[in-house]
Amino acid sequence: MQIRYFLALCLLPNIVLADEPTTTEAPVSQCVVAPPVSRSFEDRAALTGISDDQIVIISDHSTVSYNNQAEFSGDVSFSQGLRHIAADNAVLDQKQQRLNADGNLIFKDELFTVTADTLEAQMSANNATLKGAKYWLHGQQVHGDAEKLQITSDNNLLLTKTNFTTCPPGDESWLLEADMIKIDSKEEWGEIWNAKLRIGNIPVLYIPYMTVPVSDKRKTGFLFPSFSTSTTNGVEVSTPYYWNIAPEFDLTFTPDFMSSRGLYTKTEFRYLAGEQQNGQFNVEYLGSDSKLTSNADRYLYHWSHQGAVNKNWRVRSDYTDVSDNNYFNDLNSDVNQSTDNQLSRIGEASYFERNWDFNMRVQDIKVLGEDEKPYQVMPQLNFNYRSADIFNSIDFKFNSELTNFRHQDNDYNTATRLHLVPSLIWPIQGPAGSFTSEVKLLQTQYWQQNIDPDSTLNDSISRTIPQARLHGQVNFERATQMFDEQYRQTLEPQIQYLYVGYEDQSDIGIYDTAQLQEDYYGLFRDRQYSGLDRVADANQFTLGFTTRLFDQTNREKLKFSVGQIMYLENSKVSIDDTYEEASQSTSVLAAELDAQLYNDWFISGSVQHDTETGENKKNEVTLDYRPSNDRLLQLSYRFVPDLLNTNTNDQVDISQAGVRTSWPISDNLYFVGNYYYDLNESRNIETYTGVQYESCCWALRLSYHYRIKTNYDDDLSETIDGREEFESGVYLNFVIKGLGGSGPLGVDDMLNEGLFNYRKPLYLRN
DSSP, rough: OOHHHHHHHHHHHSOOOSSOOOOOOOOGGGGGGOOOOOOOHHHHHHHHHOOOOEEEOSSSEEEETSSSSSEEEEEEEETTTTTEEEEEEEEETTTEEEEEEEEEEEEOOSEEEEEEEEEETTTTTTEEEEEEEEHHHHHHHSSEEEEEEEEOOOOOOOEEEEEEEEOOOTOOOOEEEHHHHHHHTTTTTTEEEEEEEEEEEEEEEEEEEEESHHHHHHHEEEEEEEEEEEEETTEEEOEEEEEEEEETTTEEEEEETTTTEEEEEEEEEEETTTTEEEEEEEEEEEETTTSSEEEEOOOEEEEEEESSSSSSSEEEEEEESSSSSSSHHSSSSSOTHHHHHHEEEEEEEEOOOOSEEEEEEEEEEEETSSOOOOOOOEEEEEEEEEEEEEEETTTEEEEEEEEEOSSSTTOEEEEEEEEEEEEEEEEEEETEEEEEEEEEEEEEEEEEEEOTTTTTOOOOEEEEEEEEEEEEEEEEEEEETTTTTTEEEEEEEEEEEEEOOOOOOTOEEEEEEEEEOTTGGGGGGGSSSSSOOOOOOOOEEEEEEEEEEEEOOOOOOEEEEEEEEEEEEOOOOOOOOOOOOOOBBBEEEEEEEEEETTEEEEEEEEEEEEEEEEEEEEEEEEEEEEEEEEEEEEEEEEEEEEEETTTTEEEEEEEEEEEEEEEEESOOOOOOOOEEEEEETEEEEEEEEEEEEEEESSEEEEEEEEEEOOOOSSSSSSTTTOOSSEEEEEEEEEEETTTTTTTTSSHHHHHTTTSSOOOOOOOOOO
């Protein structure tokens, strides 16, 4: 009789008893073999194979009255589906299908865990009420107390006279008290009524109604506001509002009030187009800027889209426009930063196959602060074909381009360019080195519409230039000992011979060509200019070598490279079509260094030295002390001579020294700062100081920024008067985690604040 009772209780959705009234006490083993109480509720459910229509009760002792009540005591465990209850005592009313439990009560399901004084569960309705409850949401830091906690049949939570926080137990850095909280398990958001926010046990804010997330799921509502003050914009307060339109659409609207300028609104609309395409629209507007004498309207609009149409087709587009050249210098845009001075507008569609690809694009670039506008590409068509292992050793490539150049101004030339480049490559590679032979034929045809009657440009011109390149590299290595440590040292000399035929190109306009950088890797390029309007002739050797040190774990500790070009003949081609007879036998000597000097000390540097004049063309060096991931001290210096100032068209030398640091003051408090000084002008050009406190439940950042401003000549000429040469500001960021805050503020973004971003000096490459 006893065994029959417990089997029925375990296996049937409704409790079935014997025909005659009886009272029994039986050990747990007569019902099911269950794990000890210390095991998790999930383990118990897995062992008993419980479904939603089954009930399992495990206890040390039980007293059962037929068709009446069953009383359980001693390590009671009640399970139904994914809900599990542990208590000292429980009473099951079979007629009412009601369960009451108390004593060391724990309730747990897939979403939350609750401890309480008492529990009353209505099993037929699948709901429960717990009094004197403490609760924890799974996967979240959210926890709190409630006078009464109700679990509804659809697994929602209703909490009365309650509070919650994301701080650890015993730490009430912030606490939200409310008359009622409803947590929707399906929407994964909480609704709060009559809420009072306490910070440090001091009430600071009353909110009659609000919603908060309990997961990463998106929901419409206000995001955290931000506050700052600066000499450029005055006191600035922004309050973003997020609109979750649909699973594939959302919008963020941010009204940003600036006391010195007015109301600045920013709107960002994001969308998904199918499974592999996405994009966004941005519109920003400031009406009647009070800071400008003209009270001009300021605006920005931006659209970007990218993705795959199918396995072969890819599309990309990007378009940005602003009302004036100083838009990014004056306003805190969501699209670009003040250091960006070019707006790229591009539309592109590409098709890819294994051996060939095809690309169509249109492109326009707006350069802020410059009167001269670059040419537009309207359109450009590219076709590329490649075939490997011809005769089991030779690769064939064919690259082609058809480009139409237009200009926004009607008094500029226009042109169409067809460029065809067949090439044969013979690569020989092995563990000891490599040798590559390459020949190309550069065939270009221009059709130019010459606007200026005094111009020397031809209406139609054909250019044919042969090119040959031989490049070899040898890899040596040896075991060596330095500073009582064993290393593996490599020596990687390389040599290149480059021949490019000469052809007079002064009758071709400049549409997309500029000088390339002369760094170490640039010495081994096969071209001197970007674009195709000028192909510099060459008859030259390039010599260079690289040496590396690897420790016993095969980590790169040092890399040093140095190289130089020896000219057999001087190039006769230049962008400005001037040719100097003075012989130049060598290029700059280019060297680069990345090394871990000792333990936590790192150095990175590069130099471009003119060996014929004895002058440095460019050099920079950084020294890092980084004892751990959260500790940094960096010293830096850079020198660039004869840099063009686009505002004055003067040549200026850049000589700047800087220091940057990130250091923890305590476990939760960080200091970040940088200071950059212009040695030529004898003035500070940027200072940043930031202090950030972050705990597991809230974060606060206070920062000060002083920096030189980039002021461009503008179409709104009257706005130039009175522009500050320097800008200073104080910024405050505060996040309460669990109330819709964006989570950790992070130290990395403080390192990237300002004009000069942080760069690690050594990237280990194995």
